[in-house]
Amino acid sequence: MSVLQGKKVVLGVTGGIAAYKSAALLRALMQAGAIVRVVMTPAAQAFVTTLTFQALSKERVYTELLDTDQEAAMNHIDLARWADLVLVAPASADFMARLAAGMANDLLSTLSLATTATIALAPAMNRQMWLNPATQENARLLRQRGLQLWGPDEGEQACGETGPGRMLEPDVLLAQAESIFASGSLQGKRVLITAGPTREFIDPVRYVGNRSSGKMGYALAASLARLGAEVTLISGPVALTTPDRVLRVDVETALQMEEAVMARASACDIFVGVAAVADYRPTEIAAKKIKKSSETLQLNLRKNPDILALVAALDEAPYTVGFAAETDDVEAFADAKRRAKKVDLIAANRVGGSRGGFEGDENALLLLWEGGREAIPMMAKPVVAERLAERIAERYHIQANLG
Structure with missing residues (x-):
């Protein structure tokens, strides 16, 4: 049995071509026994539809910061309290910048500020965007604040260039997520x-x-x-x-x-x-x-x-x-x-x-x-x-x- 059995995971999806991999990641998390709620930014919906994640998860997909269909209209607080892990995959350069600046102008960034759960980002972007000093400084700030950055990987990118910036593959991200809930068998060693x-x-x-x-x-x-x-x-x-x-x-x-x-x-x-x-x-x-x-x-x-x-x-x-x-x-x-x-x-x-x-x-x-x-x-x-x-x-x- 996976250590993810029964764990509550918010899967955040931001804008980027790597968003298609998030569907496979959702399946892998669910097969490991995790309870997953998907939150998509407006930019993410330009690459993958909400119906894709809804069909896979059999659950509603969260997109709105203030959802009038919800009685309390406070999704960011409800999800922030609910989550054991917030995993943003892909995490775009824009989302990392907004998170580093403490902005809260959409549901995903707001719940990230409001949660006490572990937050992990899987960066995905063009190699020059990743290597840009602004992005590197944002990455440093986020790590310093206790967020985990998983990746990026290196290789061929959708733009045709090759270098660092690819999102880690779903099986790697699954292993990383499992490690969050590992027993700490080397604690203090x-x-x-x-x-x-x-x-x-x-x-x-x-x-x-x-x-x-x-x-x-x-x-x-x-x-x-x-x-x-x-x-x-x-x-x-x-x-x-x-x-x-x-x-x-x-x-x-x-x-x-x-x-x-x-x-x-x-x-x-x-x-x-x-x-x-x-x-x-x-x-x-x-x-x-x-x-x-x-x-x-x-x-x-x-x-x-x-x-x-x-x-x-x-x-x-x-x-x-x-x-x-x-x-x-x-x-x-x-x-x-x-x-x-x-x-x-x-x-x-x-x-x-x-x-x-x-x-x-x-x-x-x-x-x-x-x-x-x-x-x-x-x-x-x-x-x-x-x-x-x-x-x-x-x-x-x-x-x-x-x-």
Whole structure:
């Protein structure tokens, strides 16, 4: 049974082409057992009709701030008090701006000001609108006030451009909604997690790196925080927004990541090494840009410290989770890595294909621990992260009880 069973959700729909996805989201919420009331702005009705949501929900759709057909004519107060969660999907740039300014000129913005329920926004807009400093400032203000922003995603947009601004898919938003009502199984626990790539510099302008986008690590950090953990994220250079309720520490090189991790590892309960740390670094860094003067260039490389193994070897080591990115014999190599480094759980994935792994928006994992295994099928990374966070919490408590 989903944790959404019996939960009361106001689904707000604002103007944007992504409004068509809201119908699928409504179905998913209802199938999970949620009781859903749909509120549409006037702009939303230009993209999807009220009849669509009424037919799916078998309930009236709310559109008017002052509805003379209602005896009290105070829908904004009634819905605000009724809701356990207000989820606005899509949330347009205009709606975010009005909410940030405290405006209340339609039913959805007014009930958002009047409710004490959790408010979550799923932004959807053109990439330039999302990246505009005004929108970014509005997003920062809304987060600061306790609202949650789920997304946006990156990819091809209806306008033909590609970049950040797509609304998260309905299954991802469903997982996010479920996490709101999760039990808080890591409440009070301290989690240290690494994400992204490292850069090992050759000269002032060049470096040795890898294809890690940081998406899996950031999604997992967000999921662990939603379980109540106090999460510190040690991040390599990525173009991602820091998740809500997560403390971020930026680093570039493997040595910087090692220093940041080891300074905090003894104080954490759980360590998760998701970062794709470079195995080697140049023995020397040129002080000036190396000129293209010959057909070949030889680099001498030195092995970087194994951060995961160092944490697992601490006298009072935290519950330690590692990642293994493999191109072949995934289970065999991953299990060998788990045993050699003495980590408690390892999450293995195949990389190098057309789906999943580095840079992609989907992933599939094979989880291995002493005496057990679990396969998480190919899904959107935030959904995979929710599953993995739950398993980490479960295995952590089992081991703590045995200890």
